[in-house]
Amino acid sequence: MLAPFIICIREGIEIFLVIIPLVVYFNKNKLYKMTKSALLGGALGTFIAAITGSIIFSQVALLNGPTGELFDGLLGLVLAVLILYSIVLLRKNKSFNTTPNEQFVSLSQKGVFILAAITFFRELLEVTLFILTSSTGSPLLVAGSSVLGLAVAALIVYIVSRGISNFNIGLVFYMLNLFLVGLGAYYLGDGLDVLFGSYVPDVFKLGVLVYAIPSYFILIKYDLKRYINSNKIK
Numbered sequence: 001m002l003a004p005f006i007i008c009i010r011e012g013i014e015i016f017l018v019i020i021p022l023v024v025y026f027n028k029n030k031l032y033k034m035t036k037s038a039l040l041g042g043a044l045g046t047f048i049a050a051i052t053g054s055i056i057f058s059q060v061a062l063l064n065g066p067t068g069e070l071f072d073g074l075l076g077l078v079l080a081v082l083i084l085y086s087i088v089l090l091r092k093n094k095s096f097n098t099t100p101n102e103q104f105v106s107l108s109q110k111g112v113f114i115l116a117a118i119t120f121f122r123e124l125l126e127v128t129l130f131i132l133t134s135s136t137g138s139p140l141l142v143a144g145s146s147v148l149g150l151a152v153a154a155l156i157v158y159i160v161s162r163g164i165s166n167f168n169i170g171l172v173f174y175m176l177n178l179f180l181v182g183l184g185a186y187y188l189g190d191g192l193d194v195l196f197g198s199y200v201p202d203v204f205k206l207g208v209l210v211y212a213i214p215s216y217f218i219l220i221k222y223d224l225k226r227y228i229n230s231n232k233i234k
Contacts, residue, residue, distance in 0.1 A: 003183065005145040007130045010176040011123045012153025013169065018119050020154065021161045022112065034112055041113035045120030052121075053128035060132060069194050076191030079129060080211060083184035087177050088215045130183075174223070181219065185212035 019038055026034040063071050131142060160169055189207035196203050 002145075004131045004142050005149040006176060006179055007183075008127055008146045008149025009153045009156075010173065010180060011127045011130075012150040013157060013173055013176075015119055015123045015150075016154050016157040017169070019116055020157045024158075024161050033109055037109040037113040038116045041116030042120045044113075045117035045122075046124060048117075049121045049124035049128065052125055056128060057132065073191045073194035075129070075132065076187040076194070080184045080188035080191065082126075082129075083180055083187070084211070084215060087180060087184075088218050178216070178219070181215045182212065185209075185215070 019042055023035050023038055026032070026038070060068075060071065127146065131146060156169065156172065185208045188211045189204040192200075192207040193204040200206070
């Protein structure tokens with residue numbers, strides 16, 4: 001149950017880095033209607049994501065035999081590509097700021113509602129796809145570890161946004177990205193093994209190595225270079 005927990009922490013940080021600083025700002029300035037809009041939007045996005053996720057899970061449960069294996073293999077490949085694009089190539093959320101963006105603060109109540117709804121829906125649906133591929137245990141344990149991961153993510157962002165701690169969210173997110181790249185390598189290897197394992201006996205190991213080595217090289221090389229150029233090393 002470690003994978004769902006870690007995945008939900010990472011995706012939860014993405015969600016709450018947008019929402020929690022806004023809510024803290026609105027409450028501090030007594031803009032309670034804006035806070036209500038953000039919370040209602042988040043609730044709507046969560047509800048829609050939960051319904052969509054339950055439909056996906058129920059439909060996948062009906063797949064058996066070759067059809068189920070084909071779906072598992074293709075889903076693994078899709079998630080591997082998604083991780084590669086968002087984390088390695090696009091470098092999604094490579095910088096962090098717990099101060100609400102002025103563009104978001106200037107939004108109307110309707111705009112805040114839509115922003116929160118879309119943010120929660122997008123990230124939670126992504127979580128659903130990750131968990132669908134990585135989890136084979138009890139649904140209750142998967143759900144419990146996922147909720148716990150989201151709660152931990154919310155607590156981390158809240159503590160930092162309130163200035164209670166100087167906890168380095170960027171470092172935590174970077175470590176989670178490293179884990180997720182490893183998971184992406186596993187997804188690729190497993191997907192290739194499901195689809196082509198009967199033809200290429202070592203395709204799982206080949207897929208993991210082909211994915212992991214260049215991905216980690218790109219991540220570590222970029223961040224090491226950025227760290228050296230940041231004048232933190234004298």
